[in-house]
Amino acid sequence: METHAHTATHDMDHQAGHTHHHEHPKLSFIEKYVFSMDHKTISKQFLFTAMFMALVAAILSTLFRLQLGWPGHSFPVLHYFLGDRWAKGGVLDPNMYLGLVTIHGTIMVFFLLTGGLSGTFANLLIPLQVGARDMASPMLNMLSYWFFFIASLIMFISLYLETGPASAGWTIYPPLSALPQAIPGSGAGMTLWLVSISLFVVSSLLGGLNYIVTVLNLRTKGMKMTRLPLTIWALLITAVLGVLSFPVLFGAAILLIFDRSFGTSFYLSDIYIGGQALSQTGGSPILFEHLFWFLGHPEVYIVIMPAFGIISEIMSVNARKPIFGYRAMIGSMLAIAFLAFIVWGHHMFVSGMNPFLGSVFVFTTLLIAIPSAIKAFNYITTLWKGNIHFNPQMLFVIGAVSTFISGGLTGIILADSALDVAVHGTYFVVAHFHIVMGLSAVLAMFGGVYHWFPKMFGRFMNKKLGYWHFWLTFVCAYGVFLPMHFIGLAGVPRRYFNNDLYPAFDKLQHLNVIISVFAIVGVLSQVIFFVNFFYSMFKGPKSEQNPWNSNTLEWTTPIVPEHGNWPGELPVVHRWAYDYSKPGKDVDFIPQTVPMEEGEMDEGEHV
């Protein structure tokens, strides 16, 4: 404790020499809470919007799980949400089923796990953990949120269209997504989808560029790249991935808009539909697949990378141990990020592309398993001989590593083109990506909320409710996706409204019931989280200066930081972020602001 107290005085002495010239004029309510340029407020705005969107997507999933668990059954709740138009007599309409699946996927991937996850934590943590007063461009940052907000709004509104929302699956492969004759959702629903996603890309680029510039240019004195917390490394790499890949999705969307509205044939060729031969010829739907997955695959790392960062930070703090292999963790993230750009073809083994190209993608994809394995082993070693504090966030990140391992391992099968063709497009794939990407990222995101709640709102969340929330969520998550592998291995394709066409599939109906029950209970248990969140926001116990005894800079600001984050001078960094339980010290943590003692080794610097 002495060292810590010493730094505090040192810092105060340091600050006393300078006058505080960051006087802010009083902001109006609108400037402070609505069109705010403060990264902390923007972070909360992202979080709230993403929570709302996630709630919508979760409800959508329970609606189609009702149909899949009890096909053709009448449910008043379906009628309540979808009305006579889409659930006459409480029975789901097959078109709406596809609409629900599509919008569930789109919201979860883009709005929760990209916008929500990066938006919340990059905004909150980058300035606070690198020691900056705000983002490099607060204005662009604000715009980033408002583009996200409008995109969310448009996507949400598309659910209420007469012809239904986009229904071609979240991957919106043309020609299905291009031709309203093929499916009603490809009318106005698809138009709104494309508009919404285009705006989303704008938001993502504005945010991403800002994150990159802030990390590279606004690090405080002493904050070398090798002293950055892994959260920041992760968010930086995520932003780079996003900036390089999202424009390609934008291009793909623009070309699709042209095909839909202006008679071009980028993706369309030799089509006969609705009793007439279309004039478009020469285009290729496979082109769309290439463009889509050129974003789509980095996208899954855009989703999982911030989760890696959050897991590393929370695990280290709560195990009271340095993260094992800090350099290897950075290296493996860089390797994953690089490889992320040359594996997209593994989504296309059945597309009809050249099989030799397929084998190249098999090779690069299985290469990614190596850095991923390093990460998993390093996390487990971080727990080994730790001093583990079971705060709720620790449970969530352990859960996230578990799902990352379980889902990653089934990825070995799907990366192998010869095996992929046996299970491609079945529930095996659905189970795989929900576990490895969806659950890992969602669990890490929850962990992050519990961990940084005291920084966001100056209060603690209730741990008992946190425990209930974690175990119910975690058990239900596996309850949904573990049996789902078996349904896939039995050959049941995804996106089927029911499985009536092949009698052998009936043998698996009991698993579908189990999945649906777990899914519904799992979604309902999120009520615990929402109650805990909103109660604690106003009435939770007040936070302390450094509630988890962390080393990182965000805990050196006032408990609830004002605009500008540090009232005096910016903190100066003297060491890496992971000096937990360093031998020969009285306390089990040494904040980054504490100067090195004579002869002390900086572990971040090791060769």
Added chain:
Amino acid sequence: MIKLLAYLVLIFALILVFQLIRIYQLSAELKGNHVGKANDKDNRSQGRVMIIFVLAFFASLIWLLFDAKGKMLPPAASDVGVTSDNVFMFNWVIIFIVFFATTFLLFYFPFRYKKQKDSKAFFYPHNDKLELIWTVVPSIALAVIVIYGLSLWSKMTGPPDPKAMVVQVYAKQFDFTARYAGADNVLGKSDYKLIDDGANNIMGMDSTDPNSWDDIIVRGELHIPVNTPILFKCNARDVMHGVFFPHFRDQINCVPGITTEIHFIPTITTDSMRMIQHDTAFDYILLCNRVCGSGHYNMSMKVVVDSPDEFKKWMAKQHPLFSHLYDMHHKQAVTTAMK
């Protein structure tokens, strides 16, 4: 009215919950417990739950494995499928070993090293040797997996047997149509602008191409002879569709504008598979596996693997769409020869 009441009940329930949390929070604070931070008691109980969870997790996985018996796909019924099942099994062994080992440690360590009074963490920031080991070992394992997998992939996608029987699978919303290439084993040209459902010219076959005269169109059932290499040429009329043969472990998309191909040798007739499965109602199936519209879930075609004799008999009953042209041409040829 009932709706209003329901909303009121919901609101009161929420208020009740909030009050309960408040009471819990106050009583905890009175006892000197922190509501937000874990104490040693939490560490003990959560550590125990970790162990209970991991055991229950493994148990449920094992239950699922037993439960799946007899409900999964039958043994593969094609040459590539048999190898595919072997590669699958090889991968599963590796996956299960790694899964059980890492998952157990992941939940055991938190239990074993939970914070208790006076406990301390071991400062262990890195160990290059250890990290090298778990870089190299997975690399070797993955190299083996890649080589084994790609050897099958090259067999699957390599050039088909030159004598393979050519069958076109034509997909449209929401059914499949098969076209057999006939005696010449060459599919005639087709053009989407010639499609005429009224004249039963579903795939727009071009009657000016003599190769098309003996082509046979079949709907409803896809018959293939056992132990014969089959080359499927796949096309789509309107949107993308998927040709998925779960029992033969193979799959390809049907894409408007291009022709995609898969080939395999069916190895078990439908009758034999019925015996193996002890199920007289068993049938192979071709499923659409690329979402294609509201009827996607109903898009399939029954597949029948015949013995060569049965196949010949079945084929003899089918007639080419352009049989009149075929007959005319045949007669002309005969007359010319007589002259």
